[in-house]
Amino acid sequence: MAGKQILGDDPFASGEDKEAPPPPPVDVKGAAGEAKPRAKKVVPDSVAADATVEHAPPPQVQETYSPVETRPPSEYGPSIDRPPPAGHRHGLVDEVKHLEKSVRDRVLPARAADGRPEERQKLPLEFVWNRWRKLAMRDRSDVVDEFGRDPNVAARVDPLLEFLYKTYFRVETRGLGHIPDEGRALIVSNHSGTLPYDGAMIMHAVKEEHRAHRAVRPLVEDFVFHFPYLGTLMNRIGGVRACQENAERLLTQDQLVAVFPEGIKGIGKLFKERYQLQRFGRGGFVKLALKCDAPIIPTAVVGAEEIHPMVTKVTWLAKSFGIPYIPVTPTFPFLGIAGLVPLPTKWYIAFGEPLYFNAEYGADGANDRILVNKLAEQVRTRIQEMLDALLKQRKSILFG
Amino acid sequence: MPADRKRAPKKKALVSRPPYDPEQRVVAVTGAFSFIGAELIKRLERDRRYYKVLAIDIRKPTFPMSKTQFHKIDLTLPTADADLAAIWKREGVDTVVHAAFLSTPTHANAWAHELESIGTMHVLNACAETQVRKLVVWSQTVVYGAHPLNPNFLSEEHDLRGGVSRSRFVKDKVEVEKQVRRFSDEHADTLVTTLRTAATLGPHIRNFATRFFARPLAPTLMGYDPLMQLVHERDVVDAFALAVDNDFPGEFNIVGDGVLPYSTILAMMGKVSVPMPHFVAYSLSRALWATQVFDSPPNFLDFLRFLCVADGAKAKRVMGFTPVHDIKATIHDFLGVGAPMTEQGAAQHATGGV
Known part of the structure; x- marks a missing residue:
């Protein structure tokens, strides 16, 4: 990545060195130049590694690796398919927005503190991409159950x-x-x-x-x-x-x-x-x-x-489409897609x-x-x- | 367990070896420069029950070492097994951790094969020679392969279908597992633990998963959105430390809790996804791999198309291994933001209310 920020919220722009000291605590103002400085809890890296999302409050890692059995023993272990906390919109858009903001705060603390508008290199057509991503994520939640139900x-x-x-x-x-x-x-x-x-x-x-x-x-x-x-x-x-x-x-x-x-x-x-x-x-x-x-x-x-009253089915052509057969009904394939009603x-x-x-x-x-x-x-x-x-x-x- | 699991009578049964003392253990770690090797050695350094640690690699680890001895041994050399055996016998090694594997595919096929497959053979030969008490081997869940017939959760008994792929990277790992299984069948008094880790992410580790997610663009196969599984680097080191500490013979999947669709992971990481029809993607990837432009072999696209999620139930039940980070925590930590999601959520988290 070599220090080149492509997305602005690129998490890898800094922190290549694994022994790097935690960034100095900086009061972070909002990216849009809010007047009121927002109090931000700055945690050193070692603690940050232990902190997790609210869905799974984890036991603190101890220095010696005695496994702490704090979660209820279930045969397949805890799933992240839990009911969302009340009052919180449980969607992927919110989650991603928050993540982007925190990554920006972490990567660009000095710039945000200056209150200057962000100078970041943009991908071509980034606006289009952002709109598209938001549309795609609109109806998605940020968790699925262990078999993939959203x-x-x-x-x-x-x-x-x-x-x-x-x-x-x-x-x-x-x-x-x-x-x-x-x-x-x-x-x-x-x-x-x-x-x-x-x-x-x-x-x-x-x-x-x-x-x-x-x-x-x-x-x-x-x-x-x-x-x-x-x-x-x-x-x-x-x-x-x-x-x-x-x-x-x-x-x-x-x-x-x-x-x-x-x-x-x-x-x-x-x-x-x-x-x-x-x-x-x-x-x-x-x-x-x-x-x-x-x-x-x-x-x-x-x-x-x-x-779909199927009159006959075609198998020899179907192989190339990766399906077992092509159905032939009074309406399909003669009416095209409309025949699938x-x-x-x-x-x-x-x-x-x-x-x-x-x-x-x-x-x-x-x-x-x-x-x-x-x-x-x-x-x-x-x-x-x-x-x-x-x-x-x-x-x-x-x-x- | 096969019924014929009997140890063949060995000629060199009378090796002069200091008796195993649980308070004065000597551990040898191959691949000491790698993330897992280095982190494990750091933990063993802190633990008083370990008398000595032998770090084996071709590059000297950079962290300060007090009771760790570095031995520069190239596992690809034909005499590596004799060298290893001599050192282990001299130092009275009771536990060997074999973590000298590639974490990223390489175009140097021949060298990769020498290191992974032949290197493992040398380590196993040395283990047989010195009759070590325990062997811990690192493997990855990619050995199961992303296959259309995979169940949602692969147990340890499942076939290792990764071998049918044309990827040297996965094939070598499957070969290693076969060698290790044969070794454990033939040497009943050596306790063999195989830890298969899922794609590992974290702020420090560098492997194919971190490299993949470090790029601003990520390919997606149109119409396919498989569930994926991640594990945090710290949990992996926890698992290795557990396996060195206690005796758990057998294979274990070391995975984090929870699964997320690939597209959700990409959205959370802020990647621009590049959708492609799968047949285009495969041929493109094959061309880019053949011309050495890309660093991931074409059949890695299978992992973006089909499921390869392992079941961590056995590790939980038998080893008592509980991953501290679930999948979202792993992603947050990888992005360097180990904080709760929203202010509202943080407030709820603080009050403990739901």
């Missing part, structure tokens, strides 16, 4: 989900009482619809209509999860990559997990195959339920299988009675492959029955 992004997407839920798909739910108010549970559902709207709707249904307003963590297939933008968005609103380790960790934390064992086969069902459940993976969800002692809540989603079908989501496999077979049952497959088949049959019952009642695809 509460601000989730809140931002909420109105869209609400519109889809209430107005567009007019979702009706049944049996929400089967979902426990607290503690772990595994929602197992049929999967369909080319794009994973059903996961979003289950999430929204439980959040809005369940008495405990619980957050559902849907497990997302790899191909969606690593799809540019879509995967990141799914992750920020609560989706987690579908794998055994992630699911186990979520269930151990007593969360509500939604899994779609049909996976990619389910989401890519043709219109003529609608409401015919595909093979349920390799029964990984049963192993999970047995191992983690989580009840399985069989769930049937009716309506999602018609939103889903059909406004009437949806029903039914949650069935929980199945307690662990109580019956114990955690060791997870190693019995034949038992696992048998139980997976049992769950599949249960969901198929629920689907058939709902379909029998339904008179119209669009109006229910």
